[in-house]
Amino acid sequence: MGKFALQKTDSVKLYKIRKILDELSQKTGRGTELISLYIPNGKQLHEVITNLREEQGTADNIKSDLTRTHVVDSLSKVLQRLKLYKKTPERGLVIFCGALPPEGGGPLGSEVVKVYEIDPPKDLKTFLYRCDDHFHVDILKDMLKDENLIGFLAIDAKDAGWGLLHGDKIEVLKETGSGVAGKHRQGGQSAKRFQKLREMELTYFYNRVAHISKEYFIDIYPIKGLIISGPGPTKEDFINGNYLEYRLQNMIIDTIDASYSGSEGIREAFAKSMEILSDFRMVEEKKIIEDLFKHINTNTGLAAYGLKEIINFLKNNVAKLIIITDDTNLHRIEIKCKKCQNSREDFSERPQLIPKKTEMLNSPCPNCKSTDSVASTQDIVDYLALLASKTGTKIEVVSGKAEHGMMLSSIGKMGAILRYNPNQ
Numbered sequence: 001m002g003k004f005a006l007q008k009t010d011s012v013k014l015y016k017i018r019k020i021l022d023e024l025s026q027k028t029g030r031g032t033e034l035i036s037l038y039i040p041n042g043k044q045l046h047e048v049i050t051n052l053r054e055e056q057g058t059a060d061n062i063k064s065d066l067t068r069t070h071v072v073d074s075l076s077k078v079l080q081r082l083k084l085y086k087k088t089p090e091r092g093l094v095i096f097c098g099a100l101p102p103e104g105g106g107p108l109g110s111e112v113v114k115v116y117e118i119d120p121p122k123d124l125k126t127f128l129y130r131c132d133d134h135f136h137v138d139i140l141k142d143m144l145k146d147e148n149l150i151g152f153l154a155i156d157a158k159d160a161g162w163g164l165l166h167g168d169k170i171e172v173l174k175e176t177g178s179g180v181a182g183k184h185r186q187g188g189q190s191a192k193r194f195q196k197l198r199e200m201e202l203t204y205f206y207n208r209v210a211h212i213s214k215e216y217f218i219d220i221y222p223i224k225g226l227i228i229s230g231p232g233p234t235k236e237d238f239i240n241g242n243y244l245e246y247r248l249q250n251m252i253i254d255t256i257d258a259s260y261s262g263s264e265g266i267r268e269a270f271a272k273s274m275e276i277l278s279d280f281r282m283v284e285e286k287k288i289i290e291d292l293f294k295h296i297n298t299n300t301g302l303a304a305y306g307l308k309e310i311i312n313f314l315k316n317n318v319a320k321l322i323i324i325t326d327d328t329n330l331h332r333i334e335i336k337c338k339k340c341q342n343s344r345e346d347f348s349e350r351p352q353l354i355p356k357k358t359e360m361l362n363s364p365c366p367n368c369k370s371t372d373s374v375a376s377t378q379d380i381v382d383y384l385a386l387l388a389s390k391t392g393t394k395i396e397v398v399s400g401k402a403e404h405g406m407m408l409s410s411i412g413k414m415g416a417i418l419r420y421n422p423n424q
């Protein structure tokens with residue numbers, strides 16, 4: 001049985017990684033020159049550094065001058081970055097590096113070497129070095145697929161099995177017989193007495209199943225959801241009898257009618273549960289958004305929406321939770337006066353970003369009238385996350401395409417739950 005590193009879902013971090021991967025997936029090199037490097041925790045950095053130096057030596061044989069320069073420069077840049085680490089980070093490290101054309105395109109030779117460092121969302125297991133005409137992003141993409149542990153229980157009156165889903169891997173944890181007599185009594189026993197004995201045995205079995213479930217799914221592998229399967233009505237009797245610890249009882253996502261119980265039943269239920277599970281994060285998101293709208297609709301004073309209001313509440317440590325869709329496309333523009341350091345900000349969607357920035361740069365500083373300013377831009381989620389990190393505010397990035405995400409879109413794609421009613 002494998003060991004799992006349990007990590008909490010961090011939707012902001014996943015959003016950022018997704019953005020980078022989307023960007024990198026679209027990049028192609030002029031030649032075989034884009035570097036992908038995956039370093040698992042167990043790998044010594046000095047070994048990797050030695051490897052890369054050897055690669056640099058081999059790169060001298062590349063025929064095209066431009067490609068050779070790009071590869072050598074990229075490898076130097078990766079080496080520089082690696083030297084900043086004392087040891088391999090806890091979950092490993094992923095670096096992508098390559099010479100990429102400037103934004104908006106450019107002539108041959110105008111490429112700039114860019115490097116992307118990613119702290120993987122969970123333990124990286126594989127070492128990979130590739131120099132190719134594209135970036136190898138699949139390992140990270142796979143890591144993004146799963147964020148939750150889901151428990152499986154396959155039960156009928158004969159036996160029970162426990163399983164765990166982590167990513168797209170199912171693991172059978174345990175199987176046990178029930179010891180409960182079959183439905184048909186042997187000769188010489190009264191029907192009534194047989195029935196009573198059988199019920200006692202079942203109750204004993206259910207309690208044992210509940211106990212083992214708690215051990216596995218609360219103590220050892222804290223799950224986020226539980227699927228209960230099995231043939232016949234046993235699973236319903238078990239659920240309706242409230243044998244499970246209340247936390248697990250509340251985590252039941254669904255039941256599945258199946259032909260088997262025990263370990264065979266776990267595999268069967270897993271195969272049948274794919275659709276339920278794809279909706280699971282969706283269910284979580286839906287709850288969060290429904291909570292927001294409950295506050296809005298009943299005027300509790302504990303909800304806010306509107307970008308400027310939310311930022312204001314965030315800066316003043318009034319916001320407890322920020323909810324934002326993953327498709328706002330919003331960016332923050334900051335203009336800083338070089339003369340007096342006065343700073344101005346505004347927000348813009350991607351298509352208007354550059355004209356807006358130019359317009360702001362061209363208007364004089366409201367403080368000293370200087371027109372000598374610098375501009376910087378950042379993704380809205382990055383900016384909110386930066387503010388939130390100072391106040392301990394949580395941020396949830398939710399899917400904008402799902403039904404509940406569209407609800408959020410109706411109030412500007414973001415909302416906040418507040419720590420207290422600011423108007424009281």
Ligand SMILES: [Zn+2]
Nearest residue numbers: 337340365368
């Ligand atoms: Zn100024």
